[in-house]
Amino acid sequence: MAYSLKNFHKELLEQSPQLVRDYLQHQLTVRARSPLTVEEYARDLITFFRFIKKYHQMVPAETPDSEIVVSDLTDQDVLGVTRRDVLEFMNFLVTERHNSVNTRLRKTTTLRRFYQYLTDQRQLLRESPMQAMESPKHKKSLPKYLSLEQSLELLNAVDGPDKERDYCILTLFLNCGMRLSELVNINVTDVRHQASCIRIIGKGDKERIIYLNQACLEAIDRYLAVRPKDGLKDRDALFISRQHKRISPKTVQHIVKKYLGAIDLGGPGYSVHKLRHTAATLMYQHGDVDIRVLKDILGHENLGTTEIYTHLSSKQMEDAANSNPLAKIKPKSRPVKQSNELDFDESEMQDEKQRE
Numbered sequence: 001m002a003y004s005l006k007n008f009h010k011e012l013l014e015q016s017p018q019l020v021r022d023y024l025q026h027q028l029t030v031r032a033r034s035p036l037t038v039e040e041y042a043r044d045l046i047t048f049f050r051f052i053k054k055y056h057q058m059v060p061a062e063t064p065d066s067e068i069v070v071s072d073l074t075d076q077d078v079l080g081v082t083r084r085d086v087l088e089f090m091n092f093l094v095t096e097r098h099n100s101v102n103t104r105l106r107k108t109t110t111l112r113r114f115y116q117y118l119t120d121q122r123q124l125l126r127e128s129p130m131q132a133m134e135s136p137k138h139k140k141s142l143p144k145y146l147s148l149e150q151s152l153e154l155l156n157a158v159d160g161p162d163k164e165r166d167y168c169i170l171t172l173f174l175n176c177g178m179r180l181s182e183l184v185n186i187n188v189t190d191v192r193h194q195a196s197c198i199r200i201i202g203k204g205d206k207e208r209i210i211y212l213n214q215a216c217l218e219a220i221d222r223y224l225a226v227r228p229k230d231g232l233k234d235r236d237a238l239f240i241s242r243q244h245k246r247i248s249p250k251t252v253q254h255i256v257k258k259y260l261g262a263i264d265l266g267g268p269g270y271s272v273h274k275l276r277h278t279a280a281t282l283m284y285q286h287g288d289v290d291i292r293v294l295k296d297i298l299g300h301e302n303l304g305t306t307e308i309y310t311h312l313s314s315k316q317m318e319d320a321a322n323s324n325p326l327a328k329i330k331p332k333s334r335p336v337k338q339s340n341e342l343d344f345d346e347s348e349m350q351d352e353k354q355r356e
Helices: 011-016 018-029 035-055 075-079 083-095 100-120 148-156 163-176 180-184 214-226 249-260 272-286 291-297 308-322 344-355
Strands: 197-201 207-211
Touching: 011 035, 018 035, 018 100, 083 100, 100 249, 100 344, 148 163, 163 180, 163 214, 163 249, 163 272, 163 308, 180 249, 249 272, 272 291, 308 344
Parallel strands: none
Antiparallel strands: 197 207
16 A cells, blocks of 8 residues: 555644655655654654754744744755754753653654755755764663463453453464554455465555464454454454444553553553564574564564564573572682792792702
8 A cells, every 4th residue: 555645644744844744755655664654753853843943043932842833944944954953952852851762762863864865865965964973872672571471371361341352362462473553454354264374564564474373263263253243334354443443553552451450560561562572582482483484474674673582582591591509609719828838830840940
């Protein structure tokens, strides 16, 4: 499916300067980025140009950021941004907005790609203001995931009037490692029982095939037996909400949070995306799945993204070594020799000197 600005968040477009609109169109059509990703780019760029207006006193200092209009910025305003402007913006994100390292890293990436587009694609600039700009240092951390026992406990916690649907959703997350957006977009016709597989539309509108194991096939069959058939607002959708329309991402997030809370994992850090990490971890650690195969299952563009699961395994090996009861044993100290005592080799050396 090709996206255009007609499909895009209208309010974000209306708030954007013309060059930003051009960039968003390029990302949607030429680069085939997903609308959700491009909406993030739009929000980051609007935040940046709101700062630029206030920093350069183009609006009264007391104007709330949310009320600053940037759609009236000219091409020259956008092209006239300097490295100093970007540095001041980064400082603003830390001191005023208190953004996390990850958020600042994303905004830096957005600005770098936008000005690279203006420099390389449009050739409107000789040099990007992001040239040689360092990104915020990001401390890599291993992803949170559920153990095999916790995964079984999560599935056993499913109950209620929608238990077949909810169980099927959790089973697909834990076995297939799909993204939230991929799951809610599944159509009934995407499930191919004869071939034991499912068709997924991932990031950038890229299609991939995921093979279904017995647990997934049985969970889908049990859900289809009770799936609503009458009064549907979206007959194609596999997962249907109580309003008889395609289930929304927020509803799925609520479902996952509810059952994670039921097994005492409802705190921060546990979410739908952690189930994707769980699926990948279980496949890699318990199924001896080749990292290249895992890359294709998860729909990663490059192997480097998937390699976090090999690092995770290395961390487990390190923890195992440190848990050894001999890990903290130290050698006993040997008695110190008297000054007149000589080792055998030292005695021989002295005899040799005397002979000389």
